[in-house]
Amino acid sequence: MYKELEKFKVSNSFTFTIEDSLEQACNASEGAGVFVVYAIEGDAKELIMVGSTGTVQKDGTLKSKNGGLYDKIVNGHQFAKTGRKYSWPAQMKLESIDALEVVWYETFNADVKAIPTAVEGQVLQNFLDENAKLPRWNVAF
Numbered sequence: 001m002y003k004e005l006e007k008f009k010v011s012n013s014f015t016f017t018i019e020d021s022l023e024q025a026c027n028a029s030e031g032a033g034v035f036v037v038y039a040i041e042g043d044a045k046e047l048i049m050v051g052s053t054g055t056v057q058k059d060g061t062l063k064s065k066n067g068g069l070y071d072k073i074v075n076g077h078q079f080a081k082t083g084r085k086y087s088w089p090a091q092m093k094l095e096s097i098d099a100l101e102v103v104w105y106e107t108f109n110a111d112v113k114a115i116p117t118a119v120e121g122q123v124l125q126n127f128l129d130e131n132a133k134l135p136r137w138n139v140a141f
Helices: 068-075 086-094 115-130
Strands: 011-016 032-041 042-051 100-107
Touching: 032 068, 032 115, 042 068, 042 100, 042 115, 068 086, 068 100, 100 115
Parallel strands: none
Antiparallel strands: 011 100, 032 042, 032 100
């Protein structure tokens, strides 16, 4: 786990396989924050994506889409298809990924005020520093 994520206490994870319904498997909150996705292939686990949701306004308040992290994970667009609930299983099949482990963190709530995209950027920066590239499912940042 990345050290910048350790301070966030509202957090959980779930595992997703091609046979699962992402809508049912996803246990993410409707809060704002960051999620990291690991590909599980046999005994190997690789960070393949980092995402976030929620925007902090100039007055310090949060602007969040309805559904927060849950909606972003399940219905967010990726791989030019509508909704990850459709695109993730297809991509997993293409890449022969056994399962995904998704870990999510609320980074902005009553107790903590970390800008979701800033936290996402820090995790990606650390990955870039270690690997000289972004995780394979992140197109750009």
